[in-house]
Amino acid sequence: MINDTLNAMYLLWPLTVAVIILSILVGILVAFFVGSVVIAAAIGVWYLWTWLKDEGYLAVVWGVAEKQKTQFQKNLAATFQVRGEAPKGPVLYIAHPHGLFSMAPFLHWAAGATAWPADRPVRIALHSIFFKIPIVRELMESYGTIQATESTIRAALERGESVALLTGGIQELQLTAVNRMRLVLKKRKGFLRIARDLQVPIIPVLTFGENELFPPLRGPWMDFGQRGLKNWFGISIPVPTTESIVNWFTLLSAPLTPPVVTWVGPPILDPTHEKVVEALSALYAKGRPEGWADLEIL
Numbered sequence: 001m002i003n004d005t006l007n008a009m010y011l012l013w014p015l016t017v018a019v020i021i022l023s024i025l026v027g028i029l030v031a032f033f034v035g036s037v038v039i040a041a042a043i044g045v046w047y048l049w050t051w052l053k054d055e056g057y058l059a060v061v062w063g064v065a066e067k068q069k070t071q072f073q074k075n076l077a078a079t080f081q082v083r084g085e086a087p088k089g090p091v092l093y094i095a096h097p098h099g100l101f102s103m104a105p106f107l108h109w110a111a112g113a114t115a116w117p118a119d120r121p122v123r124i125a126l127h128s129i130f131f132k133i134p135i136v137r138e139l140m141e142s143y144g145t146i147q148a149t150e151s152t153i154r155a156a157l158e159r160g161e162s163v164a165l166l167t168g169g170i171q172e173l174q175l176t177a178v179n180r181m182r183l184v185l186k187k188r189k190g191f192l193r194i195a196r197d198l199q200v201p202i203i204p205v206l207t208f209g210e211n212e213l214f215p216p217l218r219g220p221w222m223d224f225g226q227r228g229l230k231n232w233f234g235i236s237i238p239v240p241t242t243e244s245i246v247n248w249f250t251l252l253s254a255p256l257t258p259p260v261v262t263w264v265g266p267p268i269l270d271p272t273h274e275k276v277v278e279a280l281s282a283l284y285a286k287g288r289p290e291g292w293a294d295l296e297i298l
């Protein structure tokens with residue numbers, strides 16, 4: 001039995017070697033072909049680029065692109081507006097509601113694309129998972145965001161930087177509704193402890209209109225999946241509607257209407273839950289659009 005097996009192996013060995021050699025040869029030929037195509041394409045692109053540059057076409061393209069970029073920035077500033085005065089120095093912003101993409105906080109504090117009435121930098125505190133994903137981590141750090149951990153937030157405030165905290169988190173995002181605000185706050189205690197320990201004021205911030213312009217995709221299966229992600233991983237994947245996508249690309253040509261308005265409240269010193277709820281309620285009453293439901297703080 002053993003001899004038969006050995007004989008079979010000896011017979012198959014030349015065939016195996018032939019297959020290996022053939023595979024190597026085919027691989028070399030494929031690599032040579034692909035490499036030749038890539039090199040030829042690169043040379044073609046280089047010659048095309050040089051010709052377009054010499055003929056002045058690229059200058060025209062860059063000019064149009066720069067003009068479009070400037071117009072886009074103006075449209076952003078006209079769409080994402082600010083009401084109220086934000087103080088200088090280290091403060092702890094608590095931003096509500098937690099929108100689908102939280103574009104208003106990002107544009108106000110990270111991108112610096114709006115007329116935010118205060119000094120920078122303002123560090124946005126984000127879920128730690130964003131800093132565990134390659135490329136996403138580097139992108140978040142390039143915008144000056146920090147992890148939403150107590151030690152990181154404390155360190156930023158002690159350096160004299162302001163911090164913006166999306167206090168409601170994923171739970172508030174999942175409560176997103178049109179023409180109403182349901183804020184998750186009553187069980188949140190860490191931000192109060194940090195503010196009291198470091199003697200920094202809390203600044204309440206409410207944004208009206210972002211959830212209406214960028215509503216999340218909803219449905220029984222979608223809600224079930226989002227609850228599962230929240231329970232298992234503590235995250236939620238924002239899935240935009242086609243309306244959201246259309247609204248965003250509209251910004252390339254014109255500001256959105258109605259605008260997304262962020263209201264900034266007065267500083268809260270020696271904060272308590274009662275003071276924060278009272279300040280948010282007053283801010284909601286001041287900025288509440290017509291036809292909106294009463295504020296809910298959970």
